[in-house]
Every structure is written in C-alpha cells, then in structure tokens.
Amino acid sequence: MQSLPNRRLLLGVGLLMGLGGTACAQTPRPRNLTVFKTPTCPCCDGWIAHMREAGFVTTVTIVENLQPIRTRRGLPDGLASCHTGLIDGYLIEGHVPARDVVRLLAERPTAVGLAVPAMPLGSPGMETPQGDREPFATLLVLPSGASRVFARHNQPA
Known part of the structure; x- marks a missing residue:
C-alpha cells in the first residue's frame, strides 16, 4: 500500500516539473541592444528612451564617427542616420520604431537590418512639442545593399 502514495507524489512532482519547463520555454529572451551614437546628438537619447520603454536593454557607446x-x-x-544599433546580428539605423525591431526579431529575415534614413519628425526620438509628424518608412536593408519598405508610419488617414 505504501507504493500508491509514492506513485502519486512522483506523478505530481513530474507534472510540476513539466509545467515549469513549459513556463521557462515561453519566457522571452532579453532584448539586448547596443547603440552607437555621437556625443552631441540629443535626439538619439529620445530614441534610446523609446527603446527602453519598449523593454529593450540598451548599452550606449559614444563614438566620434559612426561610419x-x-x-x-x-x-x-544613403541610408545613414544619427545613431546605429546592433541586436541579434542586425543593424538598426536611425529612428526605427520599437515595434518594427520586435517584428524583425520575430520574422528573422535574411537582411543587414532596418533603417529610417535622415530624422523624420514624429519618429521615435524626433517628437516635437507641437506634435508635428512626417510620413516615413522603415526600410529592410538587404545583404545586396538594396532596400524595401518594411513598415510605413504617420500616414494620413
């Protein structure tokens, strides 16, 4: 009769271990983002704050030249902007919205990374007190150097 409680105990422990493994498997990996920026660019700090608010763990490195x-x-x-990020083998150039980076990491296309050339008003880090917003596109940069639209933002309704 003593084997029955031991069997139940083993089954219970096994079930809990199995559930614990499932929970661990579903825990998202940390999103570690390395950002390179020049010492004189304040809008980069706004983009870094945007990425941190979206759950990215950022490390900032100040450099004199991003080239x-x-x-x-x-x-x-031609796709350069004011700061460069690196995450999971991808380059993130300029004021790319966090949700685009999340999508990139989920889809994992064969690409150099994402770019928002220049510094469009209303992109993350380029907000204005008046709320000015320019339409802009996040570009997927392909290994060939070509690019295609990955996402559009601030489009007129």
Whole structure:
C-alpha cells in the first residue's frame, strides 16, 4: 500500500516539473541592444528612451564617427542616420520604431537590418512639442545593399 502514495507524489512532482519547463520555454529572451551614437546628438537619447520603454536593454557607446560601424555591417551611405544599433546580428539605423525591431526579431529575415534614413519628425526620438509628424518608412536593408519598405508610419488617414 505504501507504493500508491509514492506513485502519486512522483506523478505530481513530474507534472510540476513539466509545467515549469513549459513556463521557462515561453519566457522571452532579453532584448539586448547596443547603440552607437555621437556625443552631441540629443535626439538619439529620445530614441534610446523609446527603446527602453519598449523593454529593450540598451548599452550606449559614444563614438566620434559612426561610419566604420555602418560600413563594416554593410549599410549603404544613403541610408545613414544619427545613431546605429546592433541586436541579434542586425543593424538598426536611425529612428526605427520599437515595434518594427520586435517584428524583425520575430520574422528573422535574411537582411543587414532596418533603417529610417535622415530624422523624420514624429519618429521615435524626433517628437516635437507641437506634435508635428512626417510620413516615413522603415526600410529592410538587404545583404545586396538594396532596400524595401518594411513598415510605413504617420500616414494620413
């Protein structure tokens, strides 16, 4: 008769361990983002705050020149902006919305990364007190150097 309670105990422990493993498997990985920026750009700090609010863990490195990082990663000069991020093997250039980065990491396309060239008003970090917003596109940068629209933002209704 003593084997019955032991069997129940083992089944219960096994069930709890199985559930614990499932919960661990569903825990999202930390989103570690390394950001390179120049010392004189305040809008970069706004974008970094946007990314932190979206749950990204950011490490900021101040550099005098972003060009070597961009070149080494394959970003065409025409897609450059004021800061460069690196996450899970992807380059994130400029004021890319956090939700676009989340989508990139979920879909994992073969790409250099994402870029929002220039500094469009109303993009994350480029908000104005008056609420000015320009339409802009987040571009998926392909290994060939070509790009295509990944997402559109601030479109007229």
